[in-house]
Amino acid sequence: QHTLEGNRDHTAVIHICLSIYLDRYFQTLYSSLTVVVLVHLSSDVDVIDCSVPQYNNRLDTPLPDVPFVRNLSAEQKKLKEKEKGSWTQLTKEEKLALYRLTHELSYAEMRQGSKEWMTVLGGIFIFLGFTGLLVWWQRVYVYGDVPHTLSEESVAQQTQRMIDMRVNPVHGFSHKWDYEKKQWK
Amino acid sequence: MFRAALRLSVSGARSLTRSRPQYTASVAARSYSHGKQETDEEFDARWVTYFNKPDIDAWELRKGMNTLIGYDLVPEPKILEAALRACRRLNDLASAIRILEAVKDKSGPHKEIYPYVLQELRPTLSELGIPTPEELGIDKA
Numbered sequence: 355q356h357t358l359e360g361n362r363d364h365t366a367v368i369h370i371c372l373s374i375y376l377d378r379y380f381q382t383l384y385s386s387l388t389v390v391v392l393v394h395l396s397s398d399v400d401v402i403d404c405s406v407p408q409y410n411n412r413l414d415t416p417l418p419d420v421p422f423v424r425n426l427s428a429e430q431k432k433l434k435e436k437e438k439g440s441w442t443q444l445t446k447e448e449k450l451a452l453y454r455l456t457h458e459l460s461y462a463e464m465r466q467g468s469k470e471w472m473t474v475l476g477g478i479f480i481f482l483g484f485t486g487l488l489v490w491w492q493r494v495y496v497y498g499d500v501p502h503t504l505s506e507e508s509v510a511q512q513t514q515r516m517i518d519m520r521v522n523p524v525h526g527f528s529h530k531w532d533y534e535k536k537q538w539k
Numbered sequence: 540m541f542r543a544a545l546r547l548s549v550s551g552a553r554s555l556t557r558s559r560p561q562y563t564a565s566v567a568a569r570s571y572s573h574g575k576q577e578t579d580e581e582f583d584a585r586w587v588t589y590f591n592k593p594d595i596d597a598w599e600l601r602k603g604m605n606t607l608i609g610y611d612l613v614p615e616p617k618i619l620e621a622a623l624r625a626c627r628r629l630n631d632l633a634s635a636i637r638i639l640e641a642v643k644d645k646s647g648p649h650k651e652i653y654p655y656v657l658q659e660l661r662p663t664l665s666e667l668g669i670p671t672p673e674e675l676g677i678d679k680a
Contacts, residue, residue, distance in 0.1 A: 416604055416640065417604050449632060453677065456631075
């Protein structure tokens, strides 16, 4: 079980159960050791509290539940005050700053892809190539000799035998041999 | 809304020379086999009334906008104008710009919808001082 006391500090209580099987002498026994560990997470680790609304970048949700920047600096707070007045008084930079306070990514930024696919494809090819090297090594150093029946002389004898016994004489193998001229048609 | 235009443009029957595109309002998402269908004008009027609530709160604005973008249509400029004015009442410029971005995104491949919407909203944008995403440079990543 995990319980998070999110509003106080970043302390998590982790309940660990260890089962210890003792050696042959105490075969009938096994004891379970329960250890309660108090883990203090340092404050610079962001623990997402899923019980409150979160910010999200979604094309189908233009206005997220919470603004992106929650903790405003003094300067940002001043800008927010200025926002309450007429927006024609704001400079372009201020308008952009207000947008970026509320939204992390613009629609264009959400839509842009990445070049990750090139990395993935490259990785695939690298590993395929490496596998090819392994297979080649295996062919050279692990496999033994091929059977002698694959030697040129043996294949010639085999072919002659097939011709002699008229293998596939209608449409196939022997059909292509000219028995008069004793050569391939 | 723009659904009729979507059908027309698919068949290629739409002419580019009209100064004002004839986008007829579309019907609500539900189709009943019985019962009254809400007309496009009723749909628009309902949404305009929603955003025109004088004391609309931020949650209602967000909920309304997210729901509207969830529909299979691009909202009419008059609904968007009401939404932008709601943003003004809530002192939320970022949401106003986001709404414009969402409209452009919603148009999808129909590139002519967004300039038309901007054209219709131009008086409101100038009056309230809302910049378009293009003016801020956030239309390009």
